[in-house]
Amino acid sequence: MSKRSIVPFGPQHPVLPEPIHLDLVLEDEKVVEAIPSIGFIHRGLEKLVEKRNFHDYMYVIERIMDVEIPDRAKYLRTIWCEMSRLHSHLLWLGLLADAFGFESLFMHCWRMRETILDMFEASTGGRVIFSVNKIGGVLKDMDNSMLRTFVDMFDKMEEEVRQLTNVFLKDYTVANRLKGVGILTKEDAVLYGAVGPMMRAAGIESDTRKLGYAAYGDIDFDIITGKDCDSFSRCEVRINEIFQSFNIIRQAVAKIPEGPVSVDVKGNPNGEAFVRLEQPRGEAIFYFRGNGTQFLNRARVRTPTFANIPSLVKILEGCDFADVPILVLTIDPCVSCTER
Amino acid sequence: MAKITKSPWLLHYDGSSCNGCDIEVLACLTPVYDVERFGIINTGNPKHADIFLVTGGINEKNKAVVKQLYDQMPEPKVVVAVGICACNGGVFKDAYNIIGGVDKAIPVDVYVPGCAARPEAIIDGVVKALGVLDEKQKAFKEAKKKKGAEK
Incomplete structure (x- = not known):
């Protein structure tokens, strides 16, 4: 057995937009064990609810107050959710391309993402933070001509995205870096509680959107799964989800009813609610408890990245040292969300 | 700032932000905003960097990391606080472990407000930082000359 050494990875690392720290135990070029440590961006959101007005948290409060x-x-x-998924997956594809050194591909992914951000800006006023939801509905309506314009733009975009994703799916340099790397078997995915594309790439059919929250109940879509359980499979699942999102948006625009966009809500929340949502990165869980005042008693948020960290540690065991940045990216880490 | 005298490289670090400003910083580097036209590239190495972009209100654990990154950067250097949290703690000001702004940890030269800070605002902040960098460079050279004369 060769000598073991420990290489620190992060918190500041070129591939990471956000700080997470891993102690990588190496034997030559192989990773034997990865020990994660988080906390660099912990802000104490769950404690902050006791100091800030409950109007900041929408859907769960609506459930508490019925x-x-x-x-x-x-x-x-639903439309905004799917647009978020589109831009999030394009962002991830770009970061992945950057991680394996395909700079021009990264730039193209992010160029396309900007179109979606422009649509967000036109419809909500914000590029990243939208502040468009409120308790009882939404603050801004999208009129039908705007929706039609968006659908036309998405039709054009779909063709461009297809050309782009062909590079990911057919280029041999991409396949060489991703195929057979970071295998998370179906059994392990269950054991380590993987969520989202990470879990679906291991062949497990589960998608929280099927619970039918927002307008998802009226929309026809299949759960996308992969079968090879490796990094390439995770990439494939996310690419297919991009095209699925285009489809869902088209269906939602075709079916959207006329009417008001919000109802008046009076009083303070009293009681508790537990909500599961499918974010681009996987299933997120929210629990809030109100006590009849304008401040909440308790909040709990479990984000998809947090659920995927055990799987990440698992796929890092036995991988090549050079593959670590890509494997960290395949879970689509959002460390800021994880630490709240 | 009349002209750019060098290709400034920048270092970006997430000092306990919500990731909103961070993706906007990255968006600055990509085709639509493209700061590379000013010769700016995002380097992952603090020892190569002239400009330090920090987002977020910095928590207790991250304070040491931000300080260390700042110390590793060679003089002269400029710090840009990106986003309202980096300026004064923003929405997380009341959180128990947020120190409330980058300037509580390291000296800040340029403040870019916004939630999330828009790419245009970030680029404007970086261009302002270039002016500050020029001044610091001049002062740095003069101090060096003075030191040489004393010897």
């Missing part, structure tokens, strides 16, 4: 929001607002939320 508010039924108008149908049009549900559809608008």
Whole structure:
């Protein structure tokens, strides 16, 4: 047995937009064990609810207060959710390309993502933080001409995205870096509680959107799964989800009913609610408890990245040292979300 | 700032932000905003960097990391605080472990407000930082000359 050495990875690392620290135990060029440590961006959001007004947290409060929001607002939320998924997956594809050194591919992914951000800006006013939801509905309506324009733009974009994703799926340099790397078997995915594309790439059919929150109940879509359980499979699942999102948006625009976009809500939340949502990175869980005042008693948020860290540690065991940045990226880490 | 006298390289670090400003910093580097036209590239190495972009209100654990990165950068250097959290703690000001702004940890030269800070604002901040960098460079050279004369 060769000598073991420990290489620190992060918190500041060129491949990471956010700080996470891993102690990599190496034997020559092989990683034997990875020990993660987080906390660099912990802000104490769950404690902050005791100091900040409850109006900052929408859907869960609506569940506590038993508010039924108008149908049009549900559809608008669905459309914005899917647009978020589109831009998030394009962002991830770009970061992945950057991690294996394909700079021009990274630039093209992010160029396309900007179109979606422009749409966000036109419809909500913000590029990253939208502040468009409120308790009882949404603050801004998208009129039908805007929705039609968006669908036209998505039609054009779909063709461009297809050309782009062909590079990921057919280029041999990409395949060489991703195929057979970072295998998380179906059994391990269950054991380590993987969520989102990470889990679906291991062949498990599960998608929280199928619970039918917002307008997802009225929309026809299949759960996308992969079968090879490796990094390439995770890339493939996310690419297919991009095209699925285009489809969902088209269906939602075709079916969106007329009507108001919000209802008035009076009073303070009293009681508790537990909500599961499918974010681009996987299933997120929210739990809030109100006590009848304008401040909440308890909040709990479990984000998909947090659920995927055990799987990450698992796939890092036995991998090549040079593959570590790519494997860290394949879980689509959002460390800021994880640490709240 | 009349003209750019060098190709400034920048270092970006997430000092406990929500990732909103961080993706906007990255968006600055990509085709639509493209700061590379000013000769700016994002380096992962603090020892190569002239400009330090920090986002977020910095928590207790991250304070030491930000300080260390700052110390590793060669003089002259400029720090840009990106986003309202980096300026004064923003929405997380009341959180128990947020120190409330980058300037509580290291000296800051340029403040870019916004939630999330827009790419245009970030680029404007970086261009302002270039002016500050020029001045610091001049002062640095003069101090060196003075030191040489004394010997």
